[in-house]
Amino acid sequence: MPTWRELIHGDPLTWLLEVDDINPAVRYLALRDIVGLPEKSPDLVDAKSEAYSIGPIPRILAAQNPKGYWVKPGGGYNPKYTGTVWSLTLLAQMGADKSEPRVKTAAEYVLKNTISPTGWFSYNGMPSGFIHCHAGYLGDAMFSLGFGDDSRVTNAVEMQARLVTGRGIAAMGSQDPLRYYHYTAGPNFICGKLPCAWGAVKALKAISSVPEPQRTQTMSSAIEKGKDLFLSTDLTKCRFTNLEKGKPSSNWFKFGFPNYYIGDLLEILEVMARLGDGRDLRLEQAWKMVLEKQDSQGRWPLEYSYNGKMWADIEIKDEPSKWVTLRALRALKAAFPG
Known part of the structure; x- marks a missing residue:
């Protein structure tokens, strides 16, 4: 079985480790996740400090209200993609965490305003506002930000797992507040008439962020349902994504950064590798x-871009992307170590 280094062309890691005044956070995350430097390594500490000093992270934080939100108070879903939830998620994916006071304030604000009375993440703070994709990328972000031991976060992830499995969740139309609502009408990642692959991969990202010894039986069952969905078919031909004229959404095959509600095939492989299933033969065509x-240099292009919609643009669409390359190397290293 080849190792991840044998599967890539050239030496993209050297490229990722270059000093970069435009996207310095890439270097920090490459040192942490690919090189594997310990948290207190001077080189890693310096790279993290650089990421907070120049580039997108300080531009995003500069737009933050001192109370913790972006643009307007509330649940933070609107406006796309500069509202609170989007801004905090982007910060998390760039390696920011609660050691920065403004990031901690933002995360606390989101936890206060997006968890519904039922305990799950909601785009509008109400039980009816649960959507797997939104709850999933937000849950995953909270773990990245350093809130994985916060009971509000672990409970929200547990509730998402219950919505996947149906455990303790009443049918839509019931008077029980712990029920399915319009956006999530039933178990098994249902959104409309079909399971939603975008929602499923986000849900798996959040649930798999919980360390295995701490996962509940419901979390483990939800993970198995997600794996069954993704291993049930050739992911390069699957029909459970948003369909365009009967074919998988073209966005499914466009790798990008950041990853919000729109998922891509690489994101599934990232999650499957995290769960220890990256080498499953049923993923061969996807890999x-x-x-x-x-x-030829082992670089992946930025095929899906949110440029012009966020507080800061990320690289250039269709050009070699350090962010997408980092995503690919992380997944490959997890699936094919050595």
Whole structure:
């Protein structure tokens, strides 16, 4: 079985480790996740400090209200993609965490305003506002930000797992507040008439962020349902994504950064590798597609972009992307160590 280094072309890690005044957070995360430097390593500490000093992270934080929100108070879903939830999620994906006081304030604000009375994450703070994709990327972000031991977060993830499995959740139309609502009408990642792959991968990201010894039986059952969904078919031909004229959404095959509610095939492989299933033979075609996207220097392009919509643009669409390359290397290293 080849190792991740044998599967990539050239030496993209050297590229990721270059001093970069535009996207310095890439270097920090490459040192942490690919090189594997310990948290207190002077080089890692310096790289993290650099990421907070220049580039997108300080620009995003500069736009924050001192109370913790962006643009306007409340649940933070609107406006896309500069509202509170989007801004905090982007910070998390760039390696920011609660050691920065403004990030901690933002996370506390989100926890106060997006967890519904039923305990799950909600785009509007009400029980009816649960959506798997939104709850999933927000739950995953909270773990990245350093809130994984916060009972509000672990309970929200547990509630998401219950919505996946149906455990203790009443049918839509019931008077029980712990019920399915319009956006999530039933178990098994249902959104509309079909399971939603975008919602499923976000849910798996959040649930798999919980360390295995701390996962409840419901969390483990939800993970198995997600794995069953993604291993049940060739991911390069699957029909449970948002369909375009009967075919998988073209966005499914466009790798990008950041990852909000729109999912891509690489994101599924990232999660499956995290769960220890990255080498499953049923993922062979998906890995083949991923590897075919790298150029001769082992770099992946930015195929899906939110530029012009966020507080800061991220690289150039269709050009080699350090962020997408970092995503690919992380997934490959987890699936094919050595």
